[in-house]
Amino acid sequence: xxxxxAAYVLDKAINPGDPATALETNISNYSKPEHADPxxxxxKALTWQGKNKVQIxxxxxPRLIDDTDAILRITGSTVCGSDLHLLHGVVLxxxxxxxLGHEFCGIVDQVGSAVTKAQPGKxxxxxxxxxxxxxxxxxxxxxxxxxxxxxT
Numbered sequence: 001x002x003x004x005x006a007a008y009v010l011d012k013a014i015n016p017g018d019p020a021t022a023l024e025t026n027i028s029n030y031s032k033p034e035h036a037d038p039x040x041x042x043x044k045a046l047t048w049q050g051k052n053k054v055q056i057x058x059x060x061x062p063r064l065i066d067d068t069d070a071i072l073r074i075t076g077s078t079v080c081g082s083d084l085h086l087l088h089g090v091v092l093x094x095x096x097x098x099x100l101g102h103e104f105c106g107i108v109d110q111v112g113s114a115v116t117k118a119q120p121g122k123x124x125x126x127x128x129x130x131x132x133x134x135x136x137x138x139x140x141x142x143x144x145x146x147x148x149x150x151x152t
Contacts, residue, residue, distance in 0.1 A: 028100075029047075029095060029099065030059055030060045030062045035062060035063065035065065036060030036062065036063060037061040037062060037063040038063065039061070040060070041060070041061040042058045042059065043058070043059060043060075044056055044058060045059045046099065046100045047059070047097050047098060047099055048086060048087070048096065048097070048098045048100055049097070050089070050096060051088060051089035052087060052088060052089070054087065054100060057097075059097075064110055064111075064112050066112060066114075067112040067113045067115075068114045068115060069110075069111070069112040069115070070110070070111045070112065070118045071108070071110045071111075072104070072106030072108050072109065072124060072126075073106055073107050073109050074101070074105070075104075075105050075123075076105040077101045077103065077104040077105075078103050078104075079101075082102075082128065083102075102126070103126065103127055103128055104125075105124070105125050105126075106124060106126075107121065107123055107124075108120045108122055
């Protein structure tokens with residue numbers, strides 16, 4: 001958690017709000033016109049509304065932003081323990097209206113021009129273990145180290 005706070009403070013120092021230098025990664029709120037599909041189509045999403053408060057709302061369907069983006073129509077989702085950190089307001093980056101959910105099944109609607117493996121119309125599952133695959137220090141296969149967490 002301390003590392004996430006440090007990264008948040010560093011990002012704010014490097015980018016104090018200048019849209020020209022803002023990063024376009026990890027977008028979790030598509031209400032801004034530059035992030036929404038130009039068709040004006042809407043979808044339902046579970047959103048964070050503040051500490052210990054979530055709500056299902058109508059929000060714009062996202063648009064492709066980067067060439068490496070893929071947009072899936074979610075057909076099933078679940079929550080996991082890490083969602084509790086978001087719900088309880090521990091993650092400082094959370095803003096009212098952020099869309100929750102990082103474990104899901106879905107059908108690909110659109111892919112960016114650099115996407116070569118995911119195909120529109122195909123079903124995919126996204127688990128919590130996600131990596132971009134472009135960082136040489138991140139192994140292709142990484143297993144979570146599990147110790148004797150429950151000795152009883």
